[in-house]
Amino acid sequence: MTDTETASRASLAGLTPGQLRSMFANDGWDGDTCGLALGYEQANLVVLPKNDAYDFLLFCMRNPKPCPILEVLDVGDSVSKRIAPGADIRFALPRYRVFEDGRLVSTPARVDDRWRDDLVAFLIGCSLSFESALLASGVPLRHLEQDRICPMYETTMECEPAGRFAGRTVVSMRAIPAPLVPTAIEVTARYRHAHGAPVHVGAAEQMGISKLEEPDFGESISMEPGDVPVFWACGVTPQIVAQQARPQFMISHFPACMFISDREAHVGAI
Amino acid sequence: MTDTETASRASLAGLTPGQLRSMFANDGWDGDTCGLALGYEQANLVVLPKNDAYDFLLFCMRNPKPCPILEVLDVGDSVSKRIAPGADIRFALPRYRVFEDGRLVSTPARVDDRWRDDLVAFLIGCSLSFESALLASGVPLRHLEQDRICPMYETTMECEPAGRFAGRTVVSMRAIPAPLVPTAIEVTARYRHAHGAPVHVGAAEQMGISKLEEPDFGESISMEPGDVPVFWACGVTPQIVAQQARPQFMISHFPACMFISDREAHVGAI
Numbered sequence: 001m002t003d004t005e006t007a008s009r010a011s012l013a014g015l016t017p018g019q020l021r022s023m024f025a026n027d028g029w030d031g032d033t034c035g036l037a038l039g040y041e042q043a044n045l046v047v048l049p050k051n052d053a054y055d056f057l058l059f060c061m062r063n064p065k066p067c068p069i070l071e072v073l074d075v076g077d078s079v080s081k082r083i084a085p086g087a088d089i090r091f092a093l094p095r096y097r098v099f100e101d102g103r104l105v106s107t108p109a110r111v112d113d114r115w116r117d118d119l120v121a122f123l124i125g126c127s128l129s130f131e132s133a134l135l136a137s138g139v140p141l142r143h144l145e146q147d148r149i150c151p152m153y154e155t156t157m158e159c160e161p162a163g164r165f166a167g168r169t170v171v172s173m174r175a176i177p178a179p180l181v182p183t184a185i186e187v188t189a190r191y192r193h194a195h196g197a198p199v200h201v202g203a204a205e206q207m208g209i210s211k212l213e214e215p216d217f218g219e220s221i222s223m224e225p226g227d228v229p230v231f232w233a234c235g236v237t238p239q240i241v242a243q244q245a246r247p248q249f250m251i252s253h254f255p256a257c258m259f260i261s262d263r264e265a266h267v268g269a270i
Numbered sequence: 271m272t273d274t275e276t277a278s279r280a281s282l283a284g285l286t287p288g289q290l291r292s293m294f295a296n297d298g299w300d301g302d303t304c305g306l307a308l309g310y311e312q313a314n315l316v317v318l319p320k321n322d323a324y325d326f327l328l329f330c331m332r333n334p335k336p337c338p339i340l341e342v343l344d345v346g347d348s349v350s351k352r353i354a355p356g357a358d359i360r361f362a363l364p365r366y367r368v369f370e371d372g373r374l375v376s377t378p379a380r381v382d383d384r385w386r387d388d389l390v391a392f393l394i395g396c397s398l399s400f401e402s403a404l405l406a407s408g409v410p411l412r413h414l415e416q417d418r419i420c421p422m423y424e425t426t427m428e429c430e431p432a433g434r435f436a437g438r439t440v441v442s443m444r445a446i447p448a449p450l451v452p453t454a455i456e457v458t459a460r461y462r463h464a465h466g467a468p469v470h471v472g473a474a475e476q477m478g479i480s481k482l483e484e485p486d487f488g489e490s491i492s493m494e495p496g497d498v499p500v501f502w503a504c505g506v507t508p509q510i511v512a513q514q515a516r517p518q519f520m521i522s523h524f525p526a527c528m529f530i531s532d533r534e535a536h537v538g539a540i
Binding site: 050053054057058061062069072074075162163189192270 | 320323324327328331332339342344345432433459540
């Protein structure tokens with residue numbers, strides 16, 4: 001994160017989801033969406049040709065922890081009806097990634113020029129929603145205290161495959177003070193639309209993670225004495241699984257540049 | 271229900287789900303599955319050609335209360351992997367319905383002779399699971415006390431459509447003593463895989479139901495003084511929606527002749 005971005009980020013603090021999407025549409029911001037529109041649900045984006053949509057939808061349904069579906073747009077439709085009615089996902093995000101045959105070909109600020117009538121957009125839950133709930137419940141988040149991106153790891157935990165879509169679960173890790181681990185689990189379990197309860201507590205090596213200090217994505221964080229590493233299924237999973245399936249065409253959000261919805265994060269909680 | 275069936279039903283009381291499925295496969299029973307394998311999850315069955323599978327899966331995902339998906343088998347596969355591993359759904363149910371272009375053409379005891387490589391089987395949650403939980407929580411069920419099939423009604427509540435699949439929600443009604451309505455809601459809310467919390471309490475007319483004593487499916491029940499009618503989304507919804515879409519081919523369970531899984535009903539509860 002550059003200084004310029006940080007400065008601008010402060011000025012975005014009070015904006016509503018609609019104002020932010022409109023600013024992104026007008027190229028007013030190409031940074032990440034972390035900390036923006038706090039309390040509103042943010043979403044991962046995966047766009048695939050109709051031809052791949054059934055298998056991908058089934059993959060998400062079979063693996064609800066890494067892939068909690070918030071909305072699936074109708075074939076060819078680019079406008080959200082449910083979580084941000086009227087928002088056009090072709091230019092409502094700060095930045096995108098475009099893939100051809102599984103290879104990244106560009107990272108544009110809008111994708112309306114690449115849109116096709118056979119595309120299906122999937123909006124998938126994101127852990128930003130449960131992070132506000134954790135903070136509100138008194139659970140500290142080390143990566144925020146240390147101004148870092150949450151560390152993420154590829155694991156050996158195989159997802160349940162569907163058609164061509166198969167792969168291993170990616171997890172995010174938060175270092176939680178031991179007495180607060182039950183609270184962290186109880187709170188996030190209510191956020192099934194944002195990955196829900198953790199998938200593992202403590203034993204990183206059982207998931208094939210050898211070095212906590214070397215995450216595969218995000219940044220390493222310093223654990224405090226008495227912290228326990230707690231692992232949640234991560235929305236990077238469907239991104240990587242989709243990419244590995246080498247679809248003929250695919251659009252996704254640029255890392256950390258999410259779709260900001262109009263839905264308050266606690267609304268989906270149970 | 272005939273006397274012969276009732277007699278046989280008693281003899282089936284102690285059988286496990288696997289023993290029951292095996293008896294059904296050998297034509298040992300063509301009655302309904304109500305009250306069998308108590309405590310195990312039972313499922314509605316909808317089988318459609320792959321061509322319709324994406325829209326139907328999306329329909330279920332968009333309408334999780336009437337259509338809670340328990341399992342979707344792989345294309346052409348007739349054997350459950352998740353809720354009853356190894357069970358072949360082509361002869362694990364007592365009786366089926368076969369539709370061509372939306373018309374009922376037969377009600378056979380097995381469908382392996384009609385199976386095709388392009389078929390996709392959907393197993394959808396059923397209210398039998400939450401009924402045991404209601405009883406265990408001290409909530410009486412009038413239709414069981416009165417030995418009747420639970421009354422069901424077509425409503426004016428439109429489901430969210432997906433492709434060709436569209437229609438109105440069918441609800442089941444249970445008459446609940448007023449002071450136990452909160453308990454009934456709290457308990458069933460935990461059974462999201464079995465239709466979850468009610469969709470309406472009390473005001474039947476708001477859903478377009480004019481006469482409680484004339485259900486569209488099932489049987490009428492007598493309400494006790496102080497009972498409140500409580501309405502849950504019903505698994506008949508996806509059956510009717512699928513039928514109305516007039517798919518070229520479709521198989522479903524015969525009414526009340528469900529797929530009995532190996533999963534204990536409380537396991538899916540949250």
